[in-house]
Amino acid sequence: MRGDEAKTPEREIFGTDGVRGLANAGAMTPANILRIGMAAGRVFRRGEHRHRVVIGKDTRLSGYMIEPALTAGFTAAGMDVFLLGPLPTPAMAMLTRSLRADIGVMISASHNPYHDNGIKFFGPDGYKLSDDVELEIERLMGDSPDVGLAEAQDLGRAKRIEDAGARYIEFAKGTFPRHLSLEGLRVVLDCANGAAYKVAPSVLWELGADVKTIGVAPNGYNINRGVGSTAPKAMQEAVEEYRADIGIALDGDADRVIICDEKGRIIDGDQMMATVAAHWHERGRLRGGKVISTIMANMGFEKYLEGLGLGLTRTKVGDRYVVEAMRESEANIGGEPSGHVILTDYATTGDGLITALQVLAVVAAEDKPVSEVCNRFKPFPSLLENVHYKAGDPLDDKQVKKAIEEAEAAFNGKGRVVIRKSGTEPVIRVMAEGEDETLVRRGVKDIVAALEEAIG
Known part of the structure; x- marks a missing residue:
């Protein structure tokens, strides 16, 4: 692919x-x-x-x-x-x-x-x-x-x-069910020294959580530096230090989120969407009978949704394409594994804080540890590698095409290969996933080797 x-x-x-x-x-x-x-x-x-x-x-x-x-x-x-x-x-x-x-x-x-x-x-x-x-x-x-x-x-x-911050705080709080509370829940919140450093802690605290914050001291230079959703280790360590029930890490502009459970295990966008989708489906809130994601969504996620009688529609990478597909199909849950999740009942774009609140709502409703609530499926083994190039289109090389075809054939329908160019830098991203981890690693290795030879 x-x-x-x-x-x-x-x-x-x-x-x-x-x-x-x-x-x-x-x-x-x-x-x-x-x-x-x-x-x-x-x-x-x-x-x-x-x-x-x-x-x-x-x-x-x-x-x-x-x-x-x-x-x-x-x-x-x-x-x-x-x-x-x-x-x-x-x-x-x-x-x-x-x-x-x-x-x-x-x-x-x-x-x-x-x-x-x-x-x-x-x-x-x-x-x-x-x-x-x-x-x-x-x-x-x-x-x-x-x-x-x-x-x-x-x-x-x-x-x-x-008062713009106060307006958003009230809006975000309004997305959390009024009959539920975060009292008794200890939350580590990492704001990446970014845009949500004031509003996000206020929302969680006002909903009753015991909030332990990191990444809330921006100085103009430290946004995303060693903190936030792209550096979740800081959140994981804080969860262990404070013996927290959940860790929440936003990125610099807070449109995406990565979560970890009380054991420090990462919960990505696929797992979050699976958690919310299953909960909404049980209550008749999920629209369209499907979730919208990208070509990067894990096959384990897709199989989980199929088990619930739901579908997964894949788009090109990028939240704008996810939103377009959601509007066309009237679906109300979509997003990417990176944690950029769009819940159109509440927002027109990805909102890391509101996504976290909807996951917390499921945790509060089920009254179980986050590790039990949010690990909905076993992901298929997956591997992603980036190959840098300077000019031309290495994907047109005959040996590269052959390597891709052979990797896809080896999976025999029990895995997939995704090759795509970055939209922001001269990089080709090579991803494979499937039931057999050996085939996944071999496929990526062979494709990367063919690309590097074509690039010279």
Whole structure:
């Protein structure tokens, strides 16, 4: 199976999830960001009403540079700007709708190191922009800088909203069943020194949990550094130290989450979706009779859902493709193994905190240890390796194609091979999984060797 995630040739600025890159270089310079704001403002300046954009950010140092550049671009296009400060990405999606904005913007590079940053856009419905809208923004960026500017009397204003965090806290708490409580539950919460460092601990504490926090001291440089969902060891060690019932690790912008049980064992996105899906299915809440995930979802997850009489629909890698499939099929649970889970009963995009709350709701309802509630299936053995290349398309090499075909044939229907290009870097990801771990390792090894020989 080949899943090509490289950017289409037309897309020079936008990647698979907005604009992202090294801060103060390339697409992420103040001059370019100003142009992005002006172009996006022109696209969403529709109708005669006073137009509004909301802007949030995570805790990276470069946010201080990007926020005013975007503000200048939007106000120059005649849009009023509401500055919300550090908030999770899903909070921005929610507040875009709540504040009736024409567009929402999140300044974040998600789980990347501090020296990267990015810009994610949400439409007035709280969903991420379509490819067509992003391409239109890129097209307008090519115009002369003075094209489409507002007249002097129509320039936008900027205003800081002080209670945005409190609004999201109340929203998140409202997703947790009112008849349940987190009292008596000791929770380790790792906020990755990122966007949720203020709001997430408040939500869990106000719902009754005994919260032990790590990763809540951002300094502009330490976002995702040794903490968060991409570095879960810190959470696992804290669970052991505090003898906690569960560990919750968010990423830098809190749109994804990884959990560990009281024994320190990792619970990934597949297990979380399986837990919530089974619980909702029993109560008639699961819509569409299926869960939406990507080509990276484990086959063990798929077999578990089949045992419940449910289906699994796979998409290309990327939450935007998951959301598109969810909207088409009216499914209300979807996501990725990385912990980017979308629960459309509550949110239009991945929300790590709300996902954790729904898992906690199942734990509270069943009144059992997390290890019993959340380990729903035995994952098939899986192996993923990355192969870097400089130019060309090594996947077109005859020996590479042969290695892929032979690996797939060896599984004989009891495993699979997934080959895909990264959408953000020159990397080919080689993954195999199946019932026989020996075949999995052999398949990946042979494909990687063929790729490396083709690359030279």
